[in-house]
Amino acid sequence: MxxxxxxxxxxxxxxxxxxxxxxxxxxxxxxxxxxxxxxxxxxxxxxxxxxxxxxxxxxxxxxxxxxxxxxxxxxxxxxxxxxxxxxxxxxxxxxxxxxxxxxxxxxxxxxxxxxxxxxxxxxxxxxxxxxxxxxxxxxxxxxxxxxxxxxxxxxxxxxxxxxxxxxxxxxxxxxxxxxxxxxxxxPHLPKASGRLPLRQGLSALRLPRFRAVAGGYFGHMWELYAFWTLVPLLIGRELQRLGQGDALIPWLSFAVIGMGAAGCIGGGRISRTLGSEWVARRALMVSGVLCLLYPWMNGLPPALLMAALLVWGVAVVADSPQFSALAAVTAPKETVGSSLAVMNAVGFGLTLPAIWLTSGLWNAWGVWVALLLLPGPVFGLWSLSRGKPEA
CATH class of the missing domain: 1.20.1250.20 (MFS general substrate transporter like domains)
Incomplete structure (x- = not known):
């Protein structure tokens, strides 16, 4: 077996x-x-x-x-x-x-x-x-x-x-x-020795290239879960403009978020020829542009905005596996597991204020809360530009 x-x-x-x-x-x-x-x-x-x-x-x-x-x-x-x-x-x-x-x-x-x-x-x-x-x-x-x-x-x-x-x-x-x-x-990682000291998981943050990749991941995470939280609200708004009820919200939310799987897999295939950093940068750029433009598009036909949400659903998570791959390459080989764990911990910690801000201000701001997601891609791109990690 x-x-x-x-x-x-x-x-x-x-x-x-x-x-x-x-x-x-x-x-x-x-x-x-x-x-x-x-x-x-x-x-x-x-x-x-x-x-x-x-x-x-x-x-x-x-x-x-x-x-x-x-x-x-x-x-x-x-x-x-x-x-x-x-x-x-x-x-x-x-x-x-x-x-x-x-x-x-x-x-x-x-x-x-x-x-x-x-x-x-x-x-x-x-x-x-x-x-x-x-x-x-x-x-x-x-x-x-x-x-x-x-x-x-x-x-x-x-x-x-x-x-x-x-x-x-x-x-x-x-x-x-x-x-x-x-x-x-x-077979491709060293066997665990059982003698690693405490705080080894933080050691990778001393490396400039790892910090650059981690910063890109942190910016990505600021946007990702907050966007996923907003998806049903954004879709509900467009269905209301169409005079539809709420019955289609879960189905369309599944489509928008689920499209991210295609983005991950497609980005993975592209990374084999163009590299992980290339994919991560382009995904951050696309999702960042949508963070900026989507509120200004709020008067366009609902079908067009739903199509934009599908594109956003693809781009918003396509960079996630590429950041993990880049982190695994730049982290010390003997502490890859701990290095990925600390990066995940900080990244998921950033999802909490992002979700709290966007969901809390939805009733007052409506679609304009999307602008609160923009600092994530901007910071991620800035961080990547400082480290030049290898794909």
């Missing part, structure tokens, strides 16, 4: 990543039936979503500061995180609607995801280092689909008992953990 899996390491890792990250937005996917049964409001959804984000940030910081991501085998950490994450996700069923127990279960789920997403990136580098940008593109593409799927589920599973999808995502996470454990750690 192990030898069979090792013949196709990238599909195994990508599939396991999709299964594992199904825990991330599992609550969002069943929200209509869950909220109807327990009498929860949209503000509770925001609270639970931010609990997962906070848990992920805490987990990645812990990995980065302690160096655990490089002390132990990535496949073992992935398996343990998948097991504990599946239990925390299933435990939410017992604590749903009971504050703060429900938030604690979601925080624990996010904590475990820190051992799935960054470690999945390390495994990709370990198994397929030659075309890391293209390989990581598949990985982030699966994460993007995982983000989009809840919107699809909101459209098609409103009558399903909300417990079933949660238990299903827990089972998928367990399966993903087992697949990675059977696959193993990969």
């Amino acid at each position: 192990t030898s069979l899996l090792q013949r196709y390491p990238l599909p195994v890792i990508v599939l396991a990543q999709l299964f594992g990250t199904s825990l991330w937005f599992s609550i969002n996917g069943v929200w209509l039936s869950l909220s109807a049964e327990l009498g929860l409001a949209e503000s509770d959804l925001g609270r639970l979503t931010l609990s997962v984000q906070a848990g992920f940030i805490a987990g990645t910081l812990a990995l980065a500061v302690t160096g655990l991501a490089d002390r132990f085998g990535a496949s073992r950490i992935f398996l343990i995180s998948s097991l504990l994450g599946a239990l925390a996700n299933a435990g939410f069923v017992a604590g749903a609607g009971v504050f703060p127990l429900d938030s604690l279960f979601r925080f624990a789920t996010g904590l475990c995801l820190a051992g799935i997403y960054p470690l999945g990136m390390k495994l990709v580098i370990a198994w397929t280092p030659k075309y890391a940008g293209a390989a990581l593109a598949w990985l982030v593409g699966m994460l993007t689909l995982g983000t989009a799927l809840p919107h699809l589920m909101r459209g098609v599973t409103s009558g399903m008992p909300w417990e079933w999808p949660l238990f299903a995502s827990s089972c998928l996470a367990l399966l993903g953990g087992l697949l990675v454990f059977l696959l193993g750690d990969g």
Whole structure:
């Protein structure tokens, strides 16, 4: 079984990543039936979503500061995180609607995801280092689909008992953990020594090229999750202008966010010839231009604005795997896992104020909140221009 899996390491890792990250937005996917049964409001959804984000940030910081991501085998950490994450996700069923127990279960789920997403990136580098940008593109593409799927589920599973999808995502996470454990750690990174000192995950920030790449990633993250949060609101505005109801919002939101998977995979293919930095720069440029122009286009036909959102959905995440590939190349080889973990921790930390600002000002500013996303691409491009990392 192990030898069979090792013949196709990238599909195994990508599939396991999709299964594992199904825990991330599992609550969002069943929200209509869950909220109807327990009498929860949209503000509770925001609270639970931010609990997962906070848990992920805490987990990645812990990995980065302690160096655990490089002390132990990535496949073992992935398996343990998948097991504990599946239990925390299933435990939410017992604590749903009971504050703060429900938030604690979601925080624990996010904590475990820190051992799935960054470690999945390390495994990709370990198994397929030659075309890391293209390989990581598949990985982030699966994460993007995982983000989009809840919107699809909101459209098609409103009558399903909300417990079933949660238990299903827990089972998928367990399966993903087992697949990675059977696959193993990969031949292209040094074996974990178990003797790395604390704070090794921060050592890469001393390197100018790594700082430049990390800065580009931070700017990208400022925009990414805030944009994904705004998508249903922006689509709802255009549907209202068309005189349509809200029934199409989840379907169109799935389309806009899900298109990002195509952007990741397409960008990965381009990176094999033009390089990861070239793809990252162009994606930042396109999304930055849309941040700037979209509010000024608010009087144009709704169909045209929805088409612009589809383009934005592609560009906004196409650079993400390329930043990870560039970071993996520029980080010290013996601390790749911890270096990626610290970059993820800071990047996801920046999503919190960006989401808070844009969603909080939506009622007052409307589409003009898109301008608040613009500093992200601008800063990202400025940072890349200072470091000149190699693709």
